[in-house]
Amino acid sequence: MLRRTLSRVSWVDVFLRIFQLVxxxxxLIGLYKTFTTARYxxxxxxxxxxxxxxxxxxxxxxxxxxxxxYGILLMINFAHGEIYMTGAFSTVFLAMYFNRIGFxxxxxxxxxxxxxxxxxxxxxxxxxxxxxxxxxxxxxxxRLIPLITAIGASFAxxxxxxxxFGSQFRAYPDIAVLKGTxxxxxxxxxxxxxxVFLAAVLLMxxxxxxxxxxxxxxxxxAVSEDKAVARLMGIDIDRIIVSTFALGGALAGAAGVFNxxxxxxxxxxLMGFFPGIKAFTAAVLGGIGNIPGAMMGxxxxxxxxxxxxNLILEGLGIPAANQLKDAIAFLxxxxxxxxxxxxxxxxxxxxxxx
Amino acid sequence: xxxxxxxxxxLLVIASMALAACGxxxxxxxxxxxxxxxxxxxxxxxxxxxxxxxxxxxATLGDDSLGGIRVALNDRPDVLGHTVExxxxxxxxxxxxxxxxxTKVAADPSVVAIVGTNCSGAAFAALPAISEAxxxxxxxxxxxxxxxxxxxxxxxxxxRTAHNDKFQGRIAAEFAYNELGARTAATIHxxxxxxxxxxxxxxxxxxxxxxxxxxxxxxxxxxTDMRAVLTTVAADxxxxxxxxxxxxxxxxxxxxxxxxxxxxxxxLMGADGLLADTFPENSGENVVGMYLSGPYVTxxxxxxxxxxxxxxxxxxxxxxFHAFAYDCTNMIxxxxxxxxxxxxxxxxLIGRQAxxxxxxxxxxxxxLTGSLTCNEYGDCATGEALxxxxxxxxxxxxxxxxxxxxxx
Numbered sequence: 001m002l003r004r005t006l007s008r009v010s011w012v013d014v015f016l017r018i019f020q021l022v023x024x025x026x027x028l029i030g031l032y033k034t035f036t037t038a039r040y041x042x043x044x045x046x047x048x049x050x051x052x053x054x055x056x057x058x059x060x061x062x063x064x065x066x067x068x069x070y071g072i073l074l075m076i077n078f079a080h081g082e083i084y085m086t087g088a089f090s091t092v093f094l095a096m097y098f099n100r101i102g103f104x105x106x107x108x109x110x111x112x113x114x115x116x117x118x119x120x121x122x123x124x125x126x127x128x129x130x131x132x133x134x135x136x137x138x139x140x141x142x143r144l145i146p147l148i149t150a151i152g153a154s155f156a157x158x159x160x161x162x163x164x165f166g167s168q169f170r171a172y173p174d175i176a177v178l179k180g181t182x183x184x185x186x187x188x189x190x191x192x193x194x195x196v197f198l199a200a201v202l203l204m205x206x207x208x209x210x211x212x213x214x215x216x217x218x219x220x221x222a223v224s225e226d227k228a229v230a231r232l233m234g235i236d237i238d239r240i241i242v243s244t245f246a247l248g249g250a251l252a253g254a255a256g257v258f259n260x261x262x263x264x265x266x267x268x269x270l271m272g273f274f275p276g277i278k279a280f281t282a283a284v285l286g287g288i289g290n291i292p293g294a295m296m297g298x299x300x301x302x303x304x305x306x307x308x309x310n311l312i313l314e315g316l317g318i319p320a321a322n323q324l325k326d327a328i329a330f331l332x333x334x335x336x337x338x339x340x341x342x343x344x345x346x347x348x349x350x351x352x353x354x
Numbered sequence: 355x356x357x358x359x360x361x362x363x364x365l366l367v368i369a370s371m372a373l374a375a376c377g378x379x380x381x382x383x384x385x386x387x388x389x390x391x392x393x394x395x396x397x398x399x400x401x402x403x404x405x406x407x408x409x410x411x412x413a414t415l416g417d418d419s420l421g422g423i424r425v426a427l428n429d430r431p432d433v434l435g436h437t438v439e440x441x442x443x444x445x446x447x448x449x450x451x452x453x454x455x456x457t458k459v460a461a462d463p464s465v466v467a468i469v470g471t472n473c474s475g476a477a478f479a480a481l482p483a484i485s486e487a488x489x490x491x492x493x494x495x496x497x498x499x500x501x502x503x504x505x506x507x508x509x510x511x512x513x514r515t516a517h518n519d520k521f522q523g524r525i526a527a528e529f530a531y532n533e534l535g536a537r538t539a540a541t542i543h544x545x546x547x548x549x550x551x552x553x554x555x556x557x558x559x560x561x562x563x564x565x566x567x568x569x570x571x572x573x574x575x576x577x578t579d580m581r582a583v584l585t586t587v588a589a590d591x592x593x594x595x596x597x598x599x600x601x602x603x604x605x606x607x608x609x610x611x612x613x614x615x616x617x618x619x620x621x622l623m624g625a626d627g628l629l630a631d632t633f634p635e636n637s638g639e640n641v642v643g644m645y646l647s648g649p650y651v652t653x654x655x656x657x658x659x660x661x662x663x664x665x666x667x668x669x670x671x672x673x674x675f676h677a678f679a680y681d682c683t684n685m686i687x688x689x690x691x692x693x694x695x696x697x698x699x700x701x702x703l704i705g706r707q708a709x710x711x712x713x714x715x716x717x718x719x720x721x722l723t724g725s726l727t728c729n730e731y732g733d734c735a736t737g738e739a740l741x742x743x744x745x746x747x748x749x750x751x752x753x754x755x756x757x758x759x760x761x762x
Contacts, residue, residue: 040585168413171637263609265578268411306579320572322571322582
């Protein structure tokens, strides 16, 4: 009897079980040690957490672009980080101009809205162009081919922008009204962080409403479920795919401006690479193809990245913990995929695709 | 063999010997140099190369040094009857870039000498190929101590007019301890040989003066979120944070230090890697009041130089190493003038070992950056041309350069 039970258990399962246990224990030890040494004040934790939330909401906006396209085409648009870059990079010049003529400081809200619209317009056009030139001709090719095309498109965009605007770093101007702090739960938080967070959440809610309630959104869901049947129902597949790319592009463009408000420095032609990879991680974390999953995955990744090094690694006595920030982000991805291979919100996807 | 043939042959030999003795011009220059020579034919230019970081985030450093070289060459259009041709490679301020640039330059046997690199990391990677090829390189801004230390990576053919980190790190620490009254300090580097060595010298000097170093950490090149490391720094609330790194990581640290609780009273200080005209504007308003250590050159000859810069390049130099590049170029040209053998038809023969020996023998060279004397490992800087600068509102609004507030 015992032998039969044992023979049904595979070694991989045992290994994964042990791995899960060890990971959980290590994380708990790290947390415990950090809290017992009490090296950091609660203000400092709050600083990290709110910055992490703002960063996470930017990741989430970019992640939505990955997830929307994946949901419809089952293809990973690796050039999406570059779509984010094109918006952020072109808008920095408009922001600098607005600052020079005083518009940015005199009516900041209007100016920021114009910046977001401009950035979204640039990113959307690039995303639509990319779909038309790079992906549509390969619609029926094997899945590996558009993936490689995406990497090529990513390089093409990076170096086009380097050619257009040079390789120097630029920075978004400081905006006086966003300089203050806001008292949240007794902590003074730089105003810009909750503003970015709330604006991003607003956009995500709007997207959710768009996908769930509008006709185009309904069509998108139909195409994502079954292209052939959707076509039989009279849905113009090409138009829906283009609007999906446009939607993802617009969100990425907005994320570019939010990033410029939250962290003005370091705008240059390679700025999209790392956020792109991180947002892809966030999309997988939440369950790729799933819209609320991308949102939660982004926020979670932002928080883990911000808090992880000081919270877990320092407690474990690992030196230079801050340098392992990226390692932590990807380690968490591995852990979550071991615990839940389909991602946090992955089940609904599985149902939908079944 | 017939008698007549022998006599004609010997006659010819004697005649040709006599002709050679009288004519002189036909006598070929002979290379007796241990590691080879460069022959520059009449009418051909003398070939110098640069390896500087002329693209990317640190391009201001490269443009600055390149301008210094151009001004020097503009001063000396004629070297022993030849013009000077300048070609160059981008060293990208990285080991990979230095490797590529060094290999490419070393493969061109017409190159006599090189001005470069800017970044110490690139110099370590480029030097083996350059040294092997018998060339010499003179750096305007390498500051890592190892480059002129036979134990640390020095190879024959390496020279620099830039100040060794041993000077700059010490001056920064003395300024922090004596002038600012700081007693606790934290340092951050970016893993580059330049930043790592500089913060180490700073920390050692600061500790030797009686201060306490609370934290020595690092960030990755490419990191954008510095709050985690700043929170670690803030846990000890040090009096001063010294981060001798580059843009844009320096921009992120400067800007984000304003947000981290516990950093309110910490003085920010950087070094010459951040002494670039783009730095204040790219960092935002928290940069006001920040200190930077870096090269400082003054005097009437320097004012002349600036006037020439405005004429040849235009504007003002974007960073602090132009004068060092100018001195490097002039030292190399002086050395060429002193060792080149001149043929009567205008051909030049430059012995590579002789050229290196002449560079090493440089003593009391009257340069923009002071009186330069090279030691046997190519360290030619005086260490005097240094100061501490403070960034003010004026620099944030596009003014450059900042005023020097303290000199050792």
